[in-house]
Amino acid sequence: MSLRKSTRIMPLILQFQTKSKERYVLQWILTLMQVHAYCMNVYSKVILWIIHIPIIKSAQLLPMNNNVKIRSNFFDPIPWTVLIFTVLTDQATKWLIIDNLAVGESLPATGFFRFTHAWNTGTAFSLFQGYGDILTWVSLAAVAVLTWIYSSIKNPPWVLRV
Known part of the structure; x- marks a missing residue:
């Protein structure tokens, strides 16, 4: 399958090209984008498969009695313990290095x-240096969304609890 047939974006971009060198650069970029999209698709399917099996198994074990009260996942001690341990370890190593x-x-x-x-003011591998405020808000929003999603799952499997 040629690159032109494998993507819908390619014909639109090729209409605006003037030099053959630009064409090859754009083809490489689109090829890398396709490989990245394929890898992300496979990765998401694997993650969903890994999470899906324990959820199905735990759902089969739920009692059929509607009077059973399921407690909120927000107060589950395992994620809070992992969070506290991770933050304390991170801060302790930073303090030891700085001192x-x-x-x-x-x-x-x-x-x-x-x-x-x-010193790294960005994310991993010094990406987005100088965007500390934005990264802080994006991280807090991501944690809030993940906490909301986790608390909405009834009886999560142990994989999600850790």
Whole structure:
């Protein structure tokens, strides 16, 4: 299957091209976009499959009595314990590094595994540096949405609880 037949975007973009070099660059970009879309599609199907099986199994175990009261997932201790442990560990390691290493210093100086004091105002791999306020609000919104989704699931499987 050619690239033109495999996407609907390609004919629209090729109408505005003037140079063959631009055409190859756009073809590479579209090919990468298609590979990314395919990988995301496979990834989402795998995640849904992994989550779907425990949900079906737990739904089959639910009692048929309508008088049974199911408590809210918001007060489930497992996610709160994981959250508190993660935040405390993160803050403790940051405090230890800031207190004991100068900026750019590594401990140990060589080797495969080492701690290095570096500042990153962006996300992973220094993406979106300088957008700290926006990243904070986006992260808080994502956590709020995920908390709402989690609390709306009745009797979640253990995979979702962790």
